[in-house]
Amino acid sequence: MSLQRTFLPMQTLRKAAAAATIGLSFAASVTAFADDAKTQYFPLATFRVGAYASSGIPVWAGEIDYFRYINEVEGGINGIKLVWDECETNWEVEKGVECYERVKGGKNGSPVPIFLPHGDPISKALTEKSVADKIPLVTIAYGRTEAIDGRVFPYSFPTVFSFWSEASSAVNFIAAKAGGKDKLKGLKIATVYHDSPYGKETQVPLAFLAKTYGFEDIQIPVPHPGNDQSAQWAKIRQLKPDWVFLRGWGVMTPVAIKTAAKVGFPVDHIIGGIWSGSEEDVRPAGAVAKGYLAITPFPAGSNFEIHQKLKKYILDKGLSDLKDPKSFGSVYYNSGVDEAIIAVEAIRTAQAHFGVHPINGEEAQWGLEHLDLSEKRLAELGATGLEQPLKPGDNSVNTVLRVPGRRLWELNDPFLYRVTGRVQAARSSGVDERSVRCGFRDFRFENSYFRLNGRRIRVHGALYTVLQYPISQSTPYDEDLLRRDILNMKVPPKEK
Secondary structure: OEOOOOOOOOOOHHHHHHHOOOOEEOOHHHHHHHOOOOEEEEEEEEOOOOOOHHHHHHHHHHHHHHHHHHHHHHOOEOOEEEEEEEEEOOOOHHHHHHHHHHHOOOEOOEOOEEEOOOOHHHHHHOHHHHHHHOOOEEEEOOOOHHHHOOOOOOOEEEEOOOHHHHHHHHHHHHHHHHOOHHHHOOOEEEEEEEOOHHHHOOHHHHHHHHHHHOOEEEEEEEOOOOOOOHHHHHHHHHHOOOEEEEEOOOOHHHHHHHHHHHHOOOHHHEEEOHHHOOHHHHHHHHHHHOOOEEOOOOOOOOOOHHHHHHHHHHHOOOOOOOOOHHHOOOHHHHHHHHHHHHHHHHHHHHHHHHOOOOOOHHHHHHHHHOOOEOHHHHHHHOOEOOEOOEOOOOOOOOOOOOOOOOOEOEOOEOOOEEEEEEEEOOOOOOEEEEEEEEOEOOEEEEOOEEEEOOEEEOOOOOOOOOOOOOOOOOOOOOHHHHHHHHHHOOOOOOOO
């Protein structure tokens, strides 16, 4: 069940348009012979074994089925056939990085246009490598939250929404159930999370939201892979939270649901995160999963036009990668189709600009940044309602916030305001929210003097000899020395 569909604020569609893609891109050395290749190589980092395989297998099926559809029905992307192979990562950082290093040079003269890490820890480990190799990383509903800023992370493309948005979605839903955000005060919200960088991504926003709205934020880690959660749910029974936010992955999700039922916690008060929200997560739990809630940006179902095409040309002809037919149209299967659509359309966009040939990483980055998935184009693809429109360029909303009688930042009164911005998509209950601290001041060097808020100030400093802190190894023998110097530097400015 989808609580709400939450979208990233359109920071830059350099990022958001770019954000929804798959694959790998390659370095410039491939460019010299890419034109001679007749195929476009897409290496797939997968994990078909281990504790997380059940969640990943339907994702690859959605991707591969769409790639096969492009080859079988359309003859490739403008005649360039897609080829791929898999590299098993077991969802482990070391294996994921090894896989990336092994495939980044392309195959048989075909460069890698985009790389899909298919794992939050792996994506974080590859951030700097992707810049050096000029290979875009596409992370769909996972990855570094701060990577939405394409000025700082030019080769990272997070898509759909971030884990911070996921956290605010859960809190917004609970608030709606409670009767408003003012009713959150005094509630207990426990987050049972995968004890990894992925699982911890929501801790900062939840701490902020707890402070803002007055609910108790309880954090309960579950060690990898989450096969035994008796201790965690015993703690839930003891603390008696009003809601549980479950940020699991793979086997952790059904184990959590079954263990919650054993301790008597109502399953309809458990909200699964993005990667605890597909049919494959709840089927193993059986009847006790009835009523379970989950956040998902990927619409489930097989009634989309593209699914009818996939069924006719791929599934019915025995060409599907699906291992379990019940997963056709599941949340995870559809996330794979989403990724594949964006990857293919990014390549198509790059070909229109650079020429019809196998696209390399730098060209794919351009294609991602200029990707225009309009409603018209989505209709042509049969993906209306499955994929959200993505438009190229910098998408921003400018507004003026007036603060009457503003309080200025002063040396002896460093007052700061908190500014919170909230973005909500039309016809959606999903909200994305960011909050920063800022102040008002005017600091300038004018007529040979420093001036703060129009008044002249004298800038003071402290001088230590070369043998003293912080220049050398020794530290002040008396803390009062440091305190005195700091106070001297904060002498009130004199009026003039």
